[in-house]
Amino acid sequence: MEILSENKAFGGTQGVYKHNSHSCRCDMTFGLFLPEEAQYGAVPVLWYLSGLTCTHENAMTKAAAQGWAAEQGIALVFPDTSPRGEGVADDDAYDLGQGAGFYVNATQEPWAKHFNMWDYITEDLPSMLQENLPLDMTRQAITGHSMGGHGALTMAMSLPGRFRSVSAFAPICNPTGSDWGRKQLSAYLGDDESTWAAHDASLLMTEKGFDGPVLIDQGTEDQFLDLLRPETLASAAALRRQEITHRMQKGYDHSYFFVSSFMEEHIAFHAEALYAD
């Protein structure tokens, strides 16, 4: 694990690190905020998965999360959204390839070699963190924005017991029924749509649900509402009687101004779950 930068922030440390990823077969960069409490022992962890076009850096600098995490004594992990670098496949479109990993393990060419973001986020990066850093991996929660909200919800439902709580800002809720999803799932997983279902939060909500609290915020003026399809997730959760708070926030759009406006409440929500018992 190589240190790219470390800045003191809110009494703790905002670091950026590089490590070799087994799953993605390349170097990966991630951000990690450690609160002051990490000097004295292992602290709980909140994962923040980012959206299309983002690197590890966007949320780290624009989501205004560190102050609230410091107040709660929680670490924040900001992974990248795809493999990158020389020899890693890419596409001219902003919503495919680098910056658009969609949190799946690709099986199709030219993506299969490097685009294994599911394994990267659920196996590779957590083992590396556990070995090297004062994190209490029995206390994990996950959140994300847009494509990262999709990743957070699908991972939380697919890995029972891993995360105590899940939240999302403007998540892609139903990728199998949206242009933010059909294109990418087809490219990464192939045309057999039965393989796509494991990566659709609305379908997973119908099939499995989540054993813990869920918080979703969505802006009523989000310019991408038609692509996000929050209605499918809201409906599936209600049908399942899932414990969930699903809010449509009047006037907010898809930007980090929306994300940062509700960050305090999301971190307080996760803190309650992370510090329970």
Place this chain on the structure above:
Amino acid sequence: MEILSENKAFGGTQGVYKHNSHSCRCDMTFGLFLPEEAQYGAVPVLWYLSGLTCTHENAMTKAAAQGWAAEQGIALVFPDTSPRGEGVADDDAYDLGQGAGFYVNATQEPWAKHFNMWDYITEDLPSMLQENLPLDMTRQAITGHSMGGHGALTMAMSLPGRFRSVSAFAPICNPTGSDWGRKQLSAYLGDDESTWAAHDASLLMTEKGFDGPVLIDQGTEDQFLDLLRPETLASAAALRRQEITHRMQKGYDHSYFFVSSFMEEHIAFHAEALYAD
């Protein structure tokens, strides 16, 4: 005044606007956060002047100021740091020309035509804001970072009665004695150093001081401490018996991680002055 973007944020609006500047003889872009209270009447104003290389955007997205301003019902103005665009002079160095206006009125070529940031911030932009927006210009305060801290301090001391309070994050404190200053003051104002004194916070502190509270934060690990020279301002303020809180914050550097870590306290400090009487 042309709207470039408006995003709902913390119950209010984060806008970006363009207008033609009389002083700079070009279009200028600025950010403005209006809290929800501005719908019902004029609100107090906190100016945030940015540092070298910044545009109006950096602090608007990275300083985490809007949430605290919303809580206090205060508007935030984020001006650009120089004139820009076709026909505006520039220099290859990051610390001269576009992005490095130093908050002075240039008298030397090739800068004199456009580089009049002192007049832009103290006359041009405030009149435009007063005419068009629900701002209470009898309740103004000013802050800034690095070169912007220099601007905030020099303007506050040079315009008695304009600002009720002044604060700064890692300000350039003594530009007439530093490579962050001598080069630019010479380029913009010429070699007669007597014209530089009006733009040196430490000299102004000795000569005039500020009729109100002053708050300065500085990181002990700031990589630019030798250029900022906080010791000259601290000494001048102490000699004058100026009302001031000057803090050296252990472990912090020059970045927005430092700025955002102390933003809550700076905005609370200004709110107290803005709402007095």
